[in-house]
Amino acid sequence: MGLTVPRAFLESPRWWRGGGAWLAGLPELVRVQCARWRLTIDGEPAHGSNALVVPVTRDGARFVLRLSPPGPDVADQAGALRFWDGRGTVRLVEADADAGVMLLERLSSASLSDVAVDEAMHVLGGMMRRLAVPAPEHVPSTAAAVAGRTAGMAGEWKRLNRPFDEGILRLALDIGARLSRDAGSDAVNGDLHAAQVLRADREPWLVVDPVLLRGDRAFDLGRVLWTRLDEMPGPDDVVRGFDIAVRAAGLDRDHGRDWVLYRAVDYWLWGLGAGLTEDPYRCERLVSVFRS
Template sequence: MDGLTVPVSFLESPRWWRGGGEWLAGLPELVRAQCARWRLTLDGEPAHGSTALVVPVRRGGERLMLRLAPPGPDVTGQVAALRFWDGRGTVRLVDADADAGVMLLERLSGVSLRDVPVDEAMHVLGTMMGRLAVPAPDHVRSTADAVAGRVAALGGEWERLGRPFDERILRRALTVGERLSRGGGGDAVDADLHSAQVLRGGREPWLMVDPVLMRGDRAFDLGRVLWTRLDEMPAPVDVVRGFDIAVRAAALDRDHARDWVLYRAVDYWLWGLGAGLTEDPLRCERLVAVFEG
């Protein structure tokens, strides 16, 4: 089997500026070892995101993808999530070695929801929220607990960052967040749902990749669904239309969904400023302006 050539664009990703050189150097040997172990042959040029390399492979007549990322809690969680949903709206996991950071997945196309018009993407993502909302395992982290942890920190972050927006917005987010932190619900939720994470499939028209499994309220990540496509919704009426499309497709209560968008946008606004992000806080500011009234 010919060796793997790791794309330069992956090697130069900002993800590796703070470490990971040893893992990158070992990638060709890791691919060779996993192909030998799972009886795979290379079948095309690799692709990548910011943290994972995906290599097209074959096993007999079966067309698959070998996904490789630095081992750790993220990979372990993704393997567990894919095993839980077992192909229901998600890419199917064929095999995995979480300790090595490797997954063997069904082959999907390179077309994502980023490649379709925003209104269509909102409908697909809303439908997917509902499709994924089966009873979740009791042991996974709840959306209510995630909100409670952040609500306790938001006021201090707002002060440390120099009060970057009106206190009225902070108070509204805290009020909403406290209510959401008391909410129950046992639905399975993907806590990293957005257009780039949903690829065109064969078994189903669209399938999710790289899920983060939580338990609770299916509206949890609606804010992310919107802010990741906000540049294609230039006017408030466009944002509201996209919101309404997703809400109807997910069978959500509109006022409840609006609360989630407002809270998550304020939360991410502060987190993004603290992390040194420049574009996403501006998107969150736009979302808040649309939904705080």
């Protein structure tokens, strides 16, 4: 059975600035990897914005072949999956980072985005806690990420024509100074949100595409909220979702609030600079709820 690459994947805006040669070579890449790892294609491929996922079998066991453009991100992701080794994450079976290919255990296509927001907040908070084992020393730290962003935040705010009150900027800078001093030592997934958590058999929910950081488990609490914020119509709904996630993650509430405020201001600026329209508004909402 050969591979037919979905047209929606071929026509994704992700490839408007390059990637045509990689896309054209996908059928042959899949054929080569299937032969190398003794795999048989077992269904229609699925995709996100950056990766193609092909269901395969080997000796009766069901897996998926994940293919994305080769680069350091593939090696980093394989390293993250090896580190957690199935603890709250999809299990890595084989990897060829140079080819941009990983063989993973097969999960459901249903994501945490499909469940009610309060349940999603509980699962995501619990996932923060579950992944927070002692991290390897060599991976990037959340404190360094904050320090790097904080250093350029005021200049970015000025270049964007002061898009919000200076008091918000000063608040973010003050919080950033605190958060960049204490790195912590927990393993942290730096890309945690509902769409990256899929239903599974081995555990009820498993993370896919993790980014391994070392530091503070509350790092992505803001993203957890803003990616489901449209389902929280009022401030009380936002606070309830926040409290559910904080309790499940085992976080101090004030500390969690600091992370939400800092990451919301950071992403607000980044989103405006990137030309986004919806996410900056979501960040503005978060700041308005938690600033008071």
